């Protein structure tokens with residue numbers, strides 16, 4: 533078996549896994565900047581930015597399996 537430890541939570545994951553099955557660490561590292569950028573620039577989200585809303589994203593993989601929940605707080609997009 534070829535396991536790698538998650539750099540964040542220390543959980544063992546299979547080496548080919550794209551993200552930690554426990555905390556979603558790797559996928560978070562890749563998708564979070566894009567989501568924050570979208571929150572910062574999207575016209576549709578302006579009203580939420582103006583109201584300093586915390587936005588919650590539920591991220592699923594291509595098979596529809598829940599991977600992680602991301603909260604984007606006003607500190608992250610201002």
Ligand SMILES: [Zn+2]
Pocket residue numbers: 538539540541542543552553554555556557
């Ligand atoms: Zn982890």
